[in-house]
Amino acid sequence: MENDEKSSCVKPDKNRQGLLRAIPKVDEFLGWIERHDHIPSLVVKNAIRKVLDDIRCAILAGDRISNDDLSKDSLLLKYHHCVKQKMGPNFRRLINATGVVVHTNLGRSVLPESAMEAILQVGSRYSNLEFDLATGKRGSRYSLVEDLLCELTGAEAALVVNNNAAAVLLALETLAAGREVIVSRGQLVEIGGSFRIPDVMAKSGAGLVEVGATNRTHLKDYEAAITDQTALLLKVHTSNFKVIGFTSEVPLSELVELGAKYGLPVMEDLGSGSFMDLSRFGLVKEPTVGEVVKAGVDIVTFSGDKLLGGPQAGLILGKREIIDRVKKNPMNRALRIDKFTLAGLESVLRLYFDDETALRSVPTLAMLAEPVDSIRRRATRLARRLKKSLVAACEVSLVRIESRVGGGAFPEQGLDSKAVALAPKTLSVNELEAKLRRVALPVIGRIEEDRFLLDMRTVADDEVALLADSLQQAFEGK
Ligand SMILES: *Cc1c(COP(=O)(O)O)cnc(C)c1O
Numbered sequence: 001m002e003n004d005e006k007s008s009c010v011k012p013d014k015n016r017q018g019l020l021r022a023i024p025k026v027d028e029f030l031g032w033i034e035r036h037d038h039i040p041s042l043v044v045k046n047a048i049r050k051v052l053d054d055i056r057c058a059i060l061a062g063d064r065i066s067n068d069d070l071s072k073d074s075l076l077l078k079y080h081h082c083v084k085q086k087m088g089p090n091f092r093r094l095i096n097a098t099g100v101v102v103h104t105n106l107g108r109s110v111l112p113e114s115a116m117e118a119i120l121q122v123g124s125r126y127s128n129l130e131f132d133l134a135t136g137k138r139g140s141r142y143s144l145v146e147d148l149l150c151e152l153t154g155a156e157a158a159l160v161v162n163n164n165a166a167a168v169l170l171a172l173e174t175l176a177a178g179r180e181v182i183v184s185r186g187q188l189v190e191i192g193g194s195f196r197i198p199d200v201m202a203k204s205g206a207g208l209v210e211v212g213a214t215n216r217t218h219l220k221d222y223e224a225a226i227t228d229q230t231a232l233l234l235k236v237h238t239s240n241f242k243v244i245g246f247t248s249e250v251p252l253s254e255l256v257e258l259g260a261k262y263g264l265p266v267m268e269d270l271g272s273g274s275f276m277d278l279s280r281f282g283l284v285k286e287p288t289v290g291e292v293v294k295a296g297v298d299i300v301t302f303s304g305d306k307l308l309g310g311p312q313a314g315l316i317l318g319k320r321e322i323i324d325r326v327k328k329n330p331m332n333r334a335l336r337i338d339k340f341t342l343a344g345l346e347s348v349l350r351l352y353f354d355d356e357t358a359l360r361s362v363p364t365l366a367m368l369a370e371p372v373d374s375i376r377r378r379a380t381r382l383a384r385r386l387k388k389s390l391v392a393a394c395e396v397s398l399v400r401i402e403s404r405v406g407g408g409a410f411p412e413q414g415l416d417s418k419a420v421a422l423a424p425k426t427l428s429v430n431e432l433e434a435k436l437r438r439v440a441l442p443v444i445g446r447i448e449e450d451r452f453l454l455d456m457r458t459v460a461d462d463e464v465a466l467l468a469d470s471l472q473q474a475f476e477g478k
Helices: 002-010 014-022 026-032 041-060 072-087 113-123 143-153 164-176 197-204 219-225 252-262 289-294 320-328 339-351 355-361 363-369 372-389 429-438 461-476
Strands: 100-102 157-161 180-184 207-211 230-236 266-271 299-303 314-318 394-406 409-424 446-448 451-455
Touching: 014 041, 026 041, 026 072, 041 072, 100 363, 113 339, 143 157, 143 289, 143 314, 143 339, 157 164, 157 320, 164 180, 164 197, 164 230, 164 266, 164 299, 164 314, 164 320, 180 197, 180 219, 197 207, 207 219, 219 252, 230 252, 252 266, 266 289, 289 299, 289 314, 299 320, 314 320, 339 355, 355 363, 372 394, 372 409, 372 461, 394 451, 409 429, 429 446, 429 451, 429 461
Parallel strands: 100 394, 180 207, 180 230, 230 266, 266 299
Antiparallel strands: 157 314, 299 314, 394 409, 409 451, 446 451
């Protein structure tokens, strides 16, 4: 295949040579363009080159290209499309209609408005990032959130880094480099394809000692593996998978007792980590961060942008003596949190002083807690609009669906939800899916049994009209 293409590139036939000669030169193309549009000349030139290169490649590849495709109008149309793409942001907003609340590919957590205001305040002006306003001396950026974290969880000390992967790496490197860490075989998880406990362990310089069997690990397994090389007992939240059936895990409280008996610190990587018990919304009971701290763990790590609903960050809490050691690790400097994140995180943490405030104001929590009746009302609103605007293009109905928490939390559990189901008449469901990715405000949903499903749990009230507009654009092929 590759060879064929090459030879056709080297020896174009007569027709191709004619077409190639008909491609305008860059200067000629430049003459066609009206330059009153504030497009930087670098963008103009690169766009022209791209359009001309693309057409040249298409001719050489033997694609069906006619003289029409080489006309001024046709090339200018391509050019304007290309300029629009180059000028627009690559990183932009979209509508998440997948029903996966903490969707890592779609930006994980949506920040509360107060957090965005805080980011704007300190981001667009100077701030006391590392300046102690009380003493006038140099301060620590961590002190801005440490007290808040301790008050909210009961921990003695805290520190925040770039993300939870960094938190785990830093903790392991500090506490166990050159020595051994004991972990249950059933907890050697891979998260999101690039974070694997055994690999992170290796990078930290700590030796991994696996104990137990995939499905069952007992306290005596840990105890039997303790040697004078042991530095840490580690428990890892299995996050995105669950072993069911004949299983057994050692509770944290028993690991803590074992640690105390041998003078070894105990760490838990909680993954999602929530400050709030979410079982009242129908999810299984998981220990909150506060409960893990109370169980006596020496150090616990979790993400800022999973269930907590804040910005990307890795939170590290625990006993003062242990956290002090982590703070002094020079690696910390390379993993440090930036000022925007810190502003957003502080603002989100403040919302947690009152459960009701957090549930109302932290979008991640509000979405998880929203009752299905309320989701149904939003779905009905959208469906009603679409039945008017898209009557000829597709059939619209409401269906039951299960939303997901996402972010590796509660992998086996769905949340009862409502979706608007579209059965397109003028295009295939796969075409609809592709078109919805290309409109000005893209919409991501799910395809099931030849229907496109829009789970309304993750679509905000003020996105209903925008979603309807995007759908209209997709059907009109704009
Ligand atoms: C998600 C997760 C991580 C990685 O956290 P990031 O914030 O994505 O870096 C680590 N450990 C567990 C158990 C997780 O669930």
